[in-house]
Amino acid sequence: MDSELLKGTLSLLILSLLSRKPMYGYEIAATVHRDTDGAFTWREGSLYPNLHKLQADGLIAGEWEEKDTGRKRRYYHITQKGRRALREKLKSWKELCQGVKRILERTDGQA
Amino acid sequence: MDSELLKGTLSLLILSLLSRKPMYGYEIAATVHRDTDGAFTWREGSLYPNLHKLQADGLIAGEWEEKDTGRKRRYYHITQKGRRALREKLKSWKELCQGVKRILERTDGQA
DNA sequence: TCTAATACACAGGAATCCTATGTATCGGTT
DNA sequence: AACCGATACATAGGATTCCTGTGTATTAGA
Numbered sequence: 025m026d027s028e029l030l031k032g033t034l035s036l037l038i039l040s041l042l043s044r045k046p047m048y049g050y051e052i053a054a055t056v057h058r059d060t061d062g063a064f065t066w067r068e069g070s071l072y073p074n075l076h077k078l079q080a081d082g083l084i085a086g087e088w089e090e091k092d093t094g095r096k097r098r099y100y101h102i103t104q105k106g107r108r109a110l111r112e113k114l115k116s117w118k119e120l121c122q123g124v125k126r127i128l129e130r131t132d133g134q135a
Numbered sequence: 136m137d138s139e140l141l142k143g144t145l146s147l148l149i150l151s152l153l154s155r156k157p158m159y160g161y162e163i164a165a166t167v168h169r170d171t172d173g174a175f176t177w178r179e180g181s182l183y184p185n186l187h188k189l190q191a192d193g194l195i196a197g198e199w200e201e202k203d204t205g206r207k208r209r210y211y212h213i214t215q216k217g218r219r220a221l222r223e224k225l226k227s228w229k230e231l232c233q234g235v236k237r238i239l240e241r242t243d244g245q246a
Numbered sequence: 247t248c249t250a251a252t253a254c255a256c257a258g259g260a261a262t263c264c265t266a267t268g269t270a271t272c273g274g275t276t
Numbered sequence: 277a278a279c280c281g282a283t284a285c286a287t288a289g290g291a292t293t294c295c296t297g298t299g300t301a302t303t304a305g306a
Contacts, residue, residue, distance in 0.1 A: 028142050028263085029143035029144065029147075029227055029231045030143075030231065030262090031140070031142040031261085031262055032139030036140075037238045040241075041238065041241075048285095050283065050285080051284095054283095059238060060233075060234040060237055067264060067265080068284090069265065069266080069286095069287085070262080070263050072286060072287085073262090073286090073287080074263090076286090095271060095272065095283075095284070096270095096271085097284070097285085098284085098285075116140055117140060117235065117239075119174050121232060122171075122174075123174045123175050124144055124147070126170050127151060127152065127167060127170055128147075128148070128225070130151075130152075130170070139261070139262070141293090141294075142261095142262075142263095142294065145294080159253080160253075160254070161253050161254080165252095178294075178295060178296080179253090179255080180255095180296065180297080181293080181294050183253095183254065183255060183256085184293090184294085185293085206302060206303070207254085207301095207302085208252095208253070209254075
């Protein structure tokens with residue numbers, strides 16, 4: 025997977041996942057890895073700084089939780105501001121796909 | 136349009152357009168702008184450096200041409216190496232779309 | 247004549263993601 | 277009991293991409 029293409033989709037997918045239920049970082053990465061059959065393998069060096077930025081921007085909020093196992097995890101949930109940002113990002117993503125499709129369908133198959 | 140999402144698609148679309156016929160830089164930008172109803176507006180500061188990089192990597196080649204009008208343009212055409220790269224980029228793009236779709240369709244509509 | 251559009255180019259900066267490294271806990275195996 | 281892989285978070289530094297801003301020059305139209 026060309027990692028350059030991934031840029032910008034990280035925030036979109038994190039917000040999308042958190043719009044369903046609160047999750048912690050490692051769980052988010054594992055979920056995406058599993059659901060894409062390994063096509064998306066987010067690195068910790070990308071994931072955690074991105075979560076911190078989303079929180080700094082007020083799009084998500086996180087709290088430490090200690091389960092009965094004793095392991096500490098930081099659970100994030102999406103905010104109202106985050107839901108608005110998600111709607112915008114979904115719109116941008118659809119525009120991108122449509123735009124790329126229009127250019128490609130004129131030339132695809134000639135590669 | 137969230138410019139971060141665009142990253143990586145520039146090379147893909149340039150190669151795709153050039154796979155059909157040789158074009159010059161300004162023509163490429165104008166074509167993309169027109170065909171996407173203005174959704175994609177590539178800046179010169181992105182376009183020309185990208186063309187230079189694609190040429191440096193041997194994926195495209197350019198020659199100066201002076202038309203009857205007297206205006207000089209640098210026409211680029213895709214190379215064999217460029218066609219191979221295009222096939223790879225098309226594959227990556229499809230993987231990206233499929234991966235994003237899988238994650239989104241679990242949560243979309245809840246934004 | 248003046249302006250907008252055409253056509254190319256580059257320096258500097260912002261944003262994103264990666265590699266590499268570090269810390270610490272938990273569960274299973276030997 | 278000791279070890280090791282998986283779990284869980286974090287940060288520094290670097291590579292890459294795209295943008296803003298600026299510069300040069302030609303052409304066509306008002």
